[in-house]
Amino acid sequence: MADDDKNISYKPTDGLCYDPSEKKYWDEEALGKEITRVFEVCHGCRMCFKYCDSFPTLFSLLDEKYDGNVRKLTGDDTRAVMNACFQCKLCEVQCPYTPRDGHEFQLDFPKLVHRYAAIERRKRGTTLQDKLVGDPDFAGKAARMSGGMVNSMNRVRLHRWFMEKVLDVHRDKQLPDFASQTFESWAEAEGLTKQGPGGEVVLFQTCFVQHNEPQIGRDTVEVMKRNGVDLRCAKGLQCCGMPAWERGDLKGLRRKAHQSLDVLMPYVEAGAKVLAINPTCSMMLRREWPELLEGADRERATKLAAATMDPSEFLWSIRNEERFDTNFKSSPQGPVAYHAPCHLRTQGVGFKGRDLLRKLPGVKPQLVMECCGHDGTHAMTTHGFEPSQRVGKLAFEGMQKAEAKWWATDCPLAAIQFEQHAGRKPLHPMSLLARAYRGDSFEAPSAPASPYRRETEAPEEVEAEGHEEERSR
Structure with missing residues (x-):
């Protein structure tokens, strides 16, 4: 019987692996077996049709081009499906076949995509886009060194066209401003970093609050103090690593996680909770680090995960105490x-x-x-x-x-x-x-239309050239 005539089992193949510390994780043949199986399961289920474009792309290819035969999907087809995933994780939340639920199919589509991206990244190496887009800490430092020029340039039409061509950052995308003073610098000036390990909670402000909107961090500190929470801030925290991991950069993620673990673990060992302001970052600390790191860092990450909370989650946990204001x-x-x-x-x-x-x-x-x-x-x-x-x-x-x-x-x-x-x-x-x-x-907040599309539209000759290239992709 030809392979194309054989049914594809929904049960895991011998290529199943979600642990990048294992050699099998990096085996392309093993990955291919799992991609075929997972695509077959998703083709038969179709519960996740309404999320990202990965699933509509997959279903359209199978329905309109390959008569439902998953084995006929090409490498370019697979790449199109994988690249359409943006890791919202909602398919994993919805899916009834996950390791989280203890199901025998052991299916986790977002982790399969991450595995694919990591192997692709290893093959292509690190690009300028990977460095600048995948490392917000580097971008934040560079922006401050410009003395505010980056914020101005991000609204200049020709500059945004140039960014699109070099960094793949869309010319019309509204970008956050970079703050002149980091959250850590403010916290140090307020004496919040001097007490050291201990306290009730330590703030993981996240790279976005650190470099772009420190006011969110300041507001979090104020709210916690209003409710009698002994909050500490720490120096030397790094990005959670998700921007790097989105681009398949496991080494970059591990490097940043290692540095942050060195900073946070003394607080955790002293009994403090870790409050991560951005949901993506709390997800990384809670769910991703314990599985993506290795050796002693994995052990430390497991302890950190148990101590990690969202600020609102923590504040809600003390709502019935007398100190709740x-x-x-x-x-x-x-x-x-x-x-x-x-x-x-x-x-x-x-x-x-x-x-x-x-x-x-x-x-x-x-x-x-x-x-x-x-x-x-x-x-x-x-x-x-x-x-x-x-x-x-x-x-x-x-x-x-x-x-x-x-x-x-x-x-x-x-x-x-x-x-x-x-x-x-x-x-x-x-x-x-x-x-x-x-x-x-x-009072009712003003809500003007975003100026980004108007301010970043390229000149006619540049616009025409840009669209010509887009059509040729």
């Missing part, structure tokens, strides 16, 4: 549109940011659960910018339909996506609470 001096009142980030949903911690907003007098949060489509660096790229808008459309509409003057989300990158494509920038729940504690005004 409900003395809010102001409140937005009425409906507040709350977006639940995908990477919080994959951690299974519930909607604690939304629940905390209910503590504000007169506030009625309106929950929106659809993916916003940003997902790390995906929405920044030339191939991800348009799909990210399409994927996020339901989330944009959901926030707008809430008819709320104030929007909230725990994900700072999602906030950028909403600002550009839905007309209003949500605040982090910690920032909304901080405003209420301070008694700041909650």
